[in-house]
Amino acid sequence: MKTEAETLHGAAQPRPISFAFLAQIILIMNSFIMLYPVVVMVLSAFKTTGEIFEHPFALPDFTQVQNFTRVLGETSMPTYFVNSIIVTGVSILLILVLGTMAGYAVARYESRTNTFILLFFLAGLMLPLKLAVIPLFILLRDLGLLDTRWSLIVTYTAIGLPSAVFIMAGFLRSLPSELEDAARIDGASEPRIMWSVMLPLARPPMAIAAIQNAVPIWNDFFFPLVFIQTDAYKTLPQGLTTFMGEYTTDWGMLFAGLTIAAAPITLLYIALSRQFIQGMTAGAVK
Amino acid sequence: MPVSPKQARTWKHRSWVAFLIVPPVVFMTLFVVYPILSAFAYAFYEWRGLARGEFVGLANFRDVLFGPTMAPVVWNAFLHNVYALVALMIIQNGGGFFLAWLLYKEPFGFRFHRVAVFVPVVLSTIIVGFLWKLFLNPNFGLINQALYTVGLDSLAKPWLGDSSTALGALILANAWHFVGFPTLVYLAGMQRIPSEIIEAARLDGTTEWQLLKNVVWPLVAPSTTILFTLLFIGAFNWFEIPYVMAGLDGSPFGSTDVLGLVFYRTAFGNQSASIQNFGQGSALATLIFLFIVVFASMLTLWLRRREIQF
Numbered sequence: 001m002k003t004e005a006e007t008l009h010g011a012a013q014p015r016p017i018s019f020a021f022l023a024q025i026i027l028i029m030n031s032f033i034m035l036y037p038v039v040v041m042v043l044s045a046f047k048t049t050g051e052i053f054e055h056p057f058a059l060p061d062f063t064q065v066q067n068f069t070r071v072l073g074e075t076s077m078p079t080y081f082v083n084s085i086i087v088t089g090v091s092i093l094l095i096l097v098l099g100t101m102a103g104y105a106v107a108r109y110e111s112r113t114n115t116f117i118l119l120f121f122l123a124g125l126m127l128p129l130k131l132a133v134i135p136l137f138i139l140l141r142d143l144g145l146l147d148t149r150w151s152l153i154v155t156y157t158a159i160g161l162p163s164a165v166f167i168m169a170g171f172l173r174s175l176p177s178e179l180e181d182a183a184r185i186d187g188a189s190e191p192r193i194m195w196s197v198m199l200p201l202a203r204p205p206m207a208i209a210a211i212q213n214a215v216p217i218w219n220d221f222f223f224p225l226v227f228i229q230t231d232a233y234k235t236l237p238q239g240l241t242t243f244m245g246e247y248t249t250d251w252g253m254l255f256a257g258l259t260i261a262a263a264p265i266t267l268l269y270i271a272l273s274r275q276f277i278q279g280m281t282a283g284a285v286k
Numbered sequence: 287m288p289v290s291p292k293q294a295r296t297w298k299h300r301s302w303v304a305f306l307i308v309p310p311v312v313f314m315t316l317f318v319v320y321p322i323l324s325a326f327a328y329a330f331y332e333w334r335g336l337a338r339g340e341f342v343g344l345a346n347f348r349d350v351l352f353g354p355t356m357a358p359v360v361w362n363a364f365l366h367n368v369y370a371l372v373a374l375m376i377i378q379n380g381g382g383f384f385l386a387w388l389l390y391k392e393p394f395g396f397r398f399h400r401v402a403v404f405v406p407v408v409l410s411t412i413i414v415g416f417l418w419k420l421f422l423n424p425n426f427g428l429i430n431q432a433l434y435t436v437g438l439d440s441l442a443k444p445w446l447g448d449s450s451t452a453l454g455a456l457i458l459a460n461a462w463h464f465v466g467f468p469t470l471v472y473l474a475g476m477q478r479i480p481s482e483i484i485e486a487a488r489l490d491g492t493t494e495w496q497l498l499k500n501v502v503w504p505l506v507a508p509s510t511t512i513l514f515t516l517l518f519i520g521a522f523n524w525f526e527i528p529y530v531m532a533g534l535d536g537s538p539f540g541s542t543d544v545l546g547l548v549f550y551r552t553a554f555g556n557q558s559a560s561i562q563n564f565g566q567g568s569a570l571a572t573l574i575f576l577f578i579v580v581f582a583s584m585l586t587l588w589l590r591r592r593e594i595q596f
Contacts, residue, residue, distance in 0.1 A: 026385075026388060027393065027396070028399075031402035032463070034406055035402050037417045041417060053426065098309060104306055120311065121314065127574070130525075132321035132322045134325060134564050135321040139338065140322075141336070219410035221411060226554060237411070240410075242415065258417075261410065268538065269405070269408045273401045273404070280467070281471050
């Protein structure tokens with residue numbers, strides 16, 4: 001349908017439209033390649049292993065949900081799922097709280113140490129903490145946090161904090177000072193001005209900072225691999241490897257597990273694609 | 287600034303600012319600055335499991351770079367990281383540039399295509415790696431099935447089991463995973479080009495290719511700089527896709543081994559040989575880190591110079 005519409009429209013101006021036609025074909029092919037594996041994953045989750053091999057391309061019977069009920073009832077996937085939600089949620093909360101505190105101080109109060117503090121966080125933005133995983137491992141062991149959800153929460157917070165400070169400081173600096181001056185004349189205290197006057201305006205940058213960090217935290221695999229041994233504390237990506245080891249031949253189960261793991265972030269992305277794209281490319285787009 | 291100097295000096299005001307600034311700074315110091323500085327220090331010590339032994343100077347660095355057991359593995363892996371960087375620069379970032387140009391013209395359905403290209407970016411690498419491992423399966427994988435269907439049986443092969451194709455397969459899976467990112471960064475870069483510039487070039491009768499090469503490409507140079515720097519850091523930290531698709535040993539025969547896997551094996555051991563050596567691991571991490579910092583900043587400075595202001 002799409003391509004036909006383009007060619008019909010193009011009858012009047014042949015040269016530029018032939019380019020548009022080619023572009024359309026490339027884009028459709030590309031979107032097909034991007035979505036096909038995901039579609040196969042979801043469709044196969046509704047099939048038995050036999051059906052997957054016999055009719056790999058057929059539409060399944062969507063009422064056939066026993067793979068999902070088995071994944072949720074018989075495996076540790078629900079535990080991994082809950083752990084992922086706790087770890088991602090608490091990390092984002094800490095990133096936003098600490099990032100807003102530092103960002104607000106740097107943006108709204110003049111101080112000689114401001115440049116130093118921003119440089120300090122800038123360094124954190126550049127350094128891949130992955131390469132410091134050995135000392136981090138020993139530090140977490142000494143703090144008694146190794147093999148707990150907290151080991152992941154503090155690591156993700158440390159990784160996400162610098163970008164949140166920059167996003168928050170950049171936005172808060174742009175707010176006019178008349179707002180706080182008016183509140184100050186009315187006798188409002190500094191904490192009160194921050195909480196009731198400035199922060200209600202800062203929801204958009206908070207959303208960007210949250211989204212920018214939520215996807216990598218939800219999907220991270222490296223730090224759980226190093227820090228977590230106990231099955232009860234594993235997050236989804238790490239739990240999936242355990243799960244895939246147990247059900248190597250039960251394809252229906254495997255695809256149902258993958259679908260459940262991918263669903264929250266993918267559905268959220270489809271619902272909020274504009275904000276997701278803006279948030280995830282925020283570091284690379286001025 | 288809104289706060290008067292007199293006010294700023296009051297104890298109450300200072301303690302409020304300190305209350306805001308101290309917790310984040312302490313947190314960063316403890317969990318970022320301290321580990322990174324320690325990583326350098328650890329590399330100069332001998333380690334017995336988790337216990338630090340004596341100071342050994344540069345011995346760990348020597349073992350990593352020139353030792354008979356470590357050095358061949360490290361250099362082999364380094365070469366694969368370089369391959370991945372070059373290939374991804376062309377396929378992932380270059381492909382992203384062309385896709386962005388197609389989307390920039392806002393053809394029919396461009397909103398759908400823009401959302402679709404970014405779907406794999408939000409998926410977990412575990413899922414991406416697993417799906418591609420299935421598609422590349424020699425017996426029932428989609429890729430070989432498709433080749434049989436169109437009669438190109440001779441081209442079908444065990445993509446991940448053949449040491450001549452395994453690394454290429456991982457690179458393509460990675461490109462599928464992340465091509466949406468450069469695409470949308472370039473798209474944002476193109477949308478910032480003043481439309482008069484493109485209109486003027488069009489009126490001068492430039493061809494599509496000339497427009498892309500002489501106008502668009504130079505004007506999105508800031509995006510290129512950032513994307514290249516991020517890809518550089520990512521390529522030398524590459525771990526997840528090789529780990530999921532080829533395993534911790536970079537099979538077959540080390541043909542997919544990369545520095546991230548070598549680092550993980552050295553520091554935390556693996557099933558076949560569960561010896562961990564934090565000293566050599568830290569030395570390798572320090573070397574990767576210094577390599578990234580030195581080369582990434584040199585390349586960034588060089589790329590910055592060719593950016594045009596508009």
